[in-house]
C-alpha cells in the first residue's frame with residue numbers, strides 16, 4: 001500500500017465527518033433556529049469540568065452569562081448543558097403553553113433511580129400525566145385543607161414556643177445547630193403529626209438520613225454513578241460504602257415513617273402527610289381510578305419532603321440571622337414592626353403576615369441575596385425545541401442560573417447589597433406577587449415543576465423568624481468573629497451553599513412580661 005494512503009484516508013474521513021455535522025447543523029438551523037452561543041475549546045471544557053467537580057460551577061456559569069447572554073450552551077461530548085440566565089427566559093421556557101410539555105422533564109439521575117424509588121418518585125422523573133397527578137395529590141396534602149391549616153400552624157407554634165423556652169436562659173447559642181434541630185422537628189410534624197408521640201430515635205433517623213443525603217448528592221458522585229451504576233457494587237471503592245450507607249439510612253427512615261405509620265394508621269385520625277397520602281391511596285383504589293398511589297410513591301414522597309424541606313430551609317434561616325447580626329438596624333426595624341403588631345403577650349401567627357410587610361420583604365431579600373441553591377434543580381428536554389429562534393437540542397440539561405439571575409445589575413439595583421426595601425413600594429407595602437420585581441425572584445423555580453412546598457416553606461420561615469425576633473435580640477459575641485455574610489465567600493463543596501456554623505449572643509426582649 002502506498003504510504004500516503006492511510007493519512008489521506010484519515011483526512012478524508014475527518015472532512016466527511018465535519019461535512020456531515022455541518023449538514024446536521026444546517027438542517028437543525030432550518031428546522032429549529034440558530035445554535036445557542038457559548039464557550040467552545042478545551043480550555044472552556046476544562047473550566048466547566050473543574051467547576052462541576054469542585055462544586056463551584058456557578059462561577060464559570062456566571063462568567064459565561066456575562067459574556068454570552070441570556071441563554072448559553074456548553075457541550076461536552078454529545079451532552080449539551082444550557083444555562084438560563086434571565087428570569088423571564090426561565091418563566092417563558094418552563095411555563096409557556098406551547099413549550100412546557102417539552103421543557104419540564106428531569107435528567108436521568110442515579111439518586112432518583114436507586115435511592116428515591118425510580119419511576120415512583122415525583123421530583124426526579126419526567127413530566128408525565130402520572131407525575132402531574134402525583135404533584136396534585138402532594139399539593140393537596142401539603143395544603144392540609146380546612147381546619148388542618150390551623151392544626152399544622154398550631155403545632156409549629158408549639159415547637160417554636162418550646163424553642164424560645166429553651167433559649168430564654170441562654171446568653172449565647174450555636175445558631176446553625178439550633179435552627180437545623182428546629183427545622184427537623186417541623187419535618188417530623190409534617191410527616192408524622194404532633195410531637196407528643198415523637199421519639200428521639202425517630203428524630204435521629206431523620207437527621208442521619210439528611211446528613212448522608214447531603215454527602216451523596218454532589219456532582220462527582222452523581223455523575224460517576226449515573227455513567228457507571230455498577231460501581232455501586234464494586235468492593236473497595238468508596239461508592240459502594242457511600243451508597244449502602246445512604247440506602248440503609250433511607251430504609252431506617254421508612255421503618256419509622258412508613259411501616260410504623262401504616263401499622264398504626266386510622267382514617268379518622270390523620271396525623272401528618274404520610275397518613276394523608278395513605279388516605280388518598282385508599283380512596284383512589286376504591287374509586288377504581290386508573291391512577292394509583294403505590295407504597296413506593298409514598299416512600300418517595302417521604303424522601304423528597306425530608307431532603308427538600310431540610311437543607312435549603314436550614315441554610316436560609318441561618319443565613320438570614322447571620323445577616324441580621326451584621327445589620328442591627330434591619331434587625332431592629334423587624335423587631336419594631338413585629339412588636340407593634342404582635343406585641344409581648346402574643347405569639348406570631350400566620351394571620352399577622354399581611355401586617356408585617358418589612359419582615360416578609362426581608363425573607364424575600366434573603367432568598368434573593370443568599371441564593372443558597374445556585375442552580376436550583378435541573379430540567380431536561382427529550383426532544384429538540386425551537387425557542388425564541390434558538391435550537392435547544394434534545395437530551396439537553398436545562399439549568400436555571402439563579403446565582404446570576406438574582407445578581408443581574410439590570411434587574412436589581414446594587415445586587416450585592418442586602419436591601420429588603422426593594423420588595424416594598426413607596427408606602428412601605430409588600431409588592432404584589434405578580435410585580436415585575438418579584439417575578440425576577442426564581443428561588444423556588446418556575447412553571448410546572450415549581451416547588452410544591454413553596455407556600456409551606458415561606459409560612460414556616462415567617463413563623464420561625466417572627467417568633468425568634470419577637471423574643472430575643474441577637475448580637476455578635478466579642479472576640480468571636482462571624483463568617484462573611486457575602487455568599488461569594490462561602491465554602492464550595494455542597495450543592496446547597498451555606499456559611500460556616502457560627503455562635504452569637506442573645507438577650508431576651510420583653511420575655512418577663514409573658515406567662
Ligand code: HEM
Pocket residue numbers: 122123124135142304305308309310312313316376377378379443444445446447448449450451452453454456457
Ligand atoms: C427554602 C425552602 C425551599 C426552597 C428554596 C425550594 C426550592 C425548590 C426548587 C428550586 C425546586 C425545583 C423547581 C423547578 O424544577 O422548577 C423545588 C422542587 C421541589 N420541592 Fe422545594 N424548596 C424548598 C422547600 C421545600 C419543601 C418544604 C418541600 C416539601 C414540603 C419541597 C418539596 C419539593 C418537591 C417535591 C420538589 C419537586 C417538584 C417536581 O419535580 O415536580 N420543597 N424546590
